Amino acid sequence: MSEQRPGGGGATVWLTGLPSAGKTTIARALAGRLTQEGRRVEVLDGDEIREHLSAGLGFDRADRDTNVRRIGFVAQLLASHGVLVLAPSIAPYADSRDAVRKRHEAAGTPYLEVHVATPVGVCAQRDVKGLYARQAAGDLTGLTGVDDPYEEPSAPDLRLVTEGRSARESAGAVHALLAERGLV
Ligand SMILES: Nc1ncnc2c1ncn2[C@@H]1O[C@H](COP(=O)(O)OS(=O)(=O)O)[C@@H](OP(=O)(O)O)[C@H]1O
Numbered sequence: 001m002s003e004q005r006p007g008g009g010g011a012t013v014w015l016t017g018l019p020s021a022g023k024t025t026i027a028r029a030l031a032g033r034l035t036q037e038g039r040r041v042e043v044l045d046g047d048e049i050r051e052h053l054s055a056g057l058g059f060d061r062a063d064r065d066t067n068v069r070r071i072g073f074v075a076q077l078l079a080s081h082g083v084l085v086l087a088p089s090i091a092p093y094a095d096s097r098d099a100v101r102k103r104h105e106a107a108g109t110p111y112l113e114v115h116v117a118t119p120v121g122v123c124a125q126r127d128v129k130g131l132y133a134r135q136a137a138g139d140l141t142g143l144t145g146v147d148d149p150y151e152e153p154s155a156p157d158l159r160l161v162t163e164g165r166s167a168r169e170s171a172g173a174v175h176a177l178l179a180e181r182g183l184v
């Protein structure tokens with residue numbers, strides 16, 4: 001069974017960071033590489049999750065916490081069946097992230113937290129979905145990192161700098177961490 005082979009078992013890699021930090025782009029680049037290497041991979045994209053699993057939830061603290069715990073629940077289930085799960089989701093609160101880590105630890109499922117540590121000024125320039133512009137124009141409130149909290153991870157398994165680096169390089173750094181932990 002694949003989950004019993006060294007380096008062939010499942011794991012969850014959570015990519016936390018601000019909107020436009022690069023979470024999704026790095027997850028997709030890493031997923032492509034891992035798939036080519038013959039691994040079963042699932043990207044639990046934040047936007048897709050909010051359309052289906054978390055439909056109806058908003059962005060206040062309670063709803064974000066519920067959203068993150070749901071993603072953590074599904075991630076752990078998939079990872080326990082040998083899937084490498086990539087979860088690019090803001091997850092702004094340390095408590096919610098800790099709950100997800102504990103769920104994995106309790107089940108003996110490997111879990112890695114990656115902080116995509118792009119500064120808010122750089123994210124606001126990238127502004128992939130126009131959220132920073134909308135917040136500045138007064139069309140949106142409660143934007144993570146601007147007028148809503150982002151509690152930086154105090155001890156992530158990896159902190160990624162993305163400025164001056166390609167998404168491929170950033171994905172490579174996560175891949176190296178997976179290799180170091182015997183997960184690929
Ligand atoms: N107010 C506010 N704050 C933050 N993000 C917002 C907001 N409104 C919409 N969005 C968009 O929602 C995308 C998914 O967010 P997440 O599910 O990852 O957020 S959370 O973990 O529940 O906090 C998130 O995706 P990414 O940009 O990929 O991070 C945002 O684009």
Ligand SMILES: Nc1ncnc2c1ncn2[C@@H]1O[C@H](COP(=O)(O)OP(=O)(O)O)[C@@H](O)[C@H]1O
Pocket residue numbers: 017018019020021022023024025026088126128161162163164165166167168170
């Ligand atoms: N090293 C890097 N890693 C990831 N994305 C990068 C990097 N450098 C620039 N970018 C760009 O930043 C943007 C990040 O967008 P996205 O991945 O959707 O962010 P998030 O999922 O965190 O909201 C993309 O346009 C991407 O091309």
